[in-house]
Amino acid sequence: MPELPEVETIRRGLLAGDASTPSLLKQRVSAVSILWEKTIAFPSAREFARNLTGKSIRDFGRRGKFLLTALDDAFLIFHLRMSGDLNVRPSLTEFHPHDRLILHFASGWDLAFNDTRKFGRVWLTADPQTVLGSLGPEPFDAALTxxxxxxxxxxxxxxxxxxxxxxxxxxxxxxxxxxxxxxxxxxxxxxxxxxxxxxxxxxxxxxxxxxxxxxxxxxxxxxxxxxxxxxxxxxxxxxxxxxxxxxxxxxxxxxxxxxxxxxxxxxxxxxxxxxxxx
DNA sequence: CACGAGACCTGTTCGC
DNA sequence: TGCGAACAGGTCTCGT
Structure with missing residues (x-):
């Protein structure tokens, strides 16, 4: 589904929040729910949940169609593929039909990765280049003359x-x-x-x-x-x-x-x- | 190297 | 109305 403009729109929303949801900047992950294991591309589901818990969000960036979530000492990278979406919701909300991964924040808010077709993938790594290494230039890169x-x-x-x-x-x-x-x-x-x-x-x-x-x-x-x-x-x-x-x-x-x-x-x-x- | 087919998935729309 | 086929904003792997 999402191409660069949709991912950029999501990035800005997570960064700034809106009338009904807060910014996720500086929020701390208190727990992780993995509802579809294959969504986690790296590392294993168990390690992913363990390593992510307790981390705080420092920034949201984007490279091509990838959303880069900068954490204290690692990057959480999302690719939404055909049907993926990210939604911020109050923690008490029940899981939605195609939720694949939920980050629960200490503030009482959730970030839900919802993906009907299950093509989307998420990585947790200290070195983003292992995921982004083969990407061509950004369309707006000034070096792309x-x-x-x-x-x-x-x-x-x-x-x-x-x-x-x-x-x-x-x-x-x-x-x-x-x-x-x-x-x-x-x-x-x-x-x-x-x-x-x-x-x-x-x-x-x-x-x-x-x-x-x-x-x-x-x-x-x-x-x-x-x-x-x-x-x-x-x-x-x-x-x-x-x-x-x-x-x-x-x-x-x-x-x-x-x-x-x-x-x-x-x-x-x-x-x-x-x-x-x- | 360039290109096409098939795979991965689920849901909606189209055609008979 | 019903049912299978075709199609969907993406990417990977394999064969020619």
């Missing part, structure tokens, strides 16, 4: 759609924002990465940053039964809009399967050919 991005695209020869979804190429993009960024840049999802001109590479990087910035401003997207206050679903140009008319040119939006994923694009605004568009 247009020249660097163009060089990255030409270092491989891959279809744009699967390449942008590859977290070792660039981190944080998922199916929604990849489709939206390719539309914004006017690039067909099957274009070969090594066919992009410098201008096209620059347009793609700009589009990625624009789409992510706007999605974060809208607190991410809310789709299906998952709702956490996000509003970006009302700004989709192509995602989930197959059969509708393109807002830019009026052509019918197409959907096809590319790299195992449903892909949405405008055949007129995103022409399919492997020569650079001038």
């Amino acid at each position: 247009r020249e660097a991005f163009h060089a990255m695209l030409h270092a491989r020869s891959r279809q744009l759609k699967p390449l942008l979804l590859d977290q070792s190429f660039i981190s944080g993009l998922g199916n929604i924002y990849t489709d939206e960024a390719l539309f914004s840049a006017g690039l067909h999802p099957l274009r070969s990465s090594s066919s992009l001109s410098e201008q096209e590479a620059d347009a793609l990087l700009t589009a990625i940053r624009l789409v992510l910035t706007r999605a974060i401003q809208e607190h991410g997207s809310s789709i299906d039964w998952v709702y956490r206050g996000g509003n970006f679903q009302n700004h989709f140009q192509v995602y989930q809009r197959a059969g509708e008319r393109c807002s830019r040119c009026g052509e019918i939006i197409q959907k096809s399967i590319i790299g195992q994923r449903g892909s949405h694009y405008c055949p007129a605004c995103q022409p399919e050919r492997n020569e650079p568009n001038v």
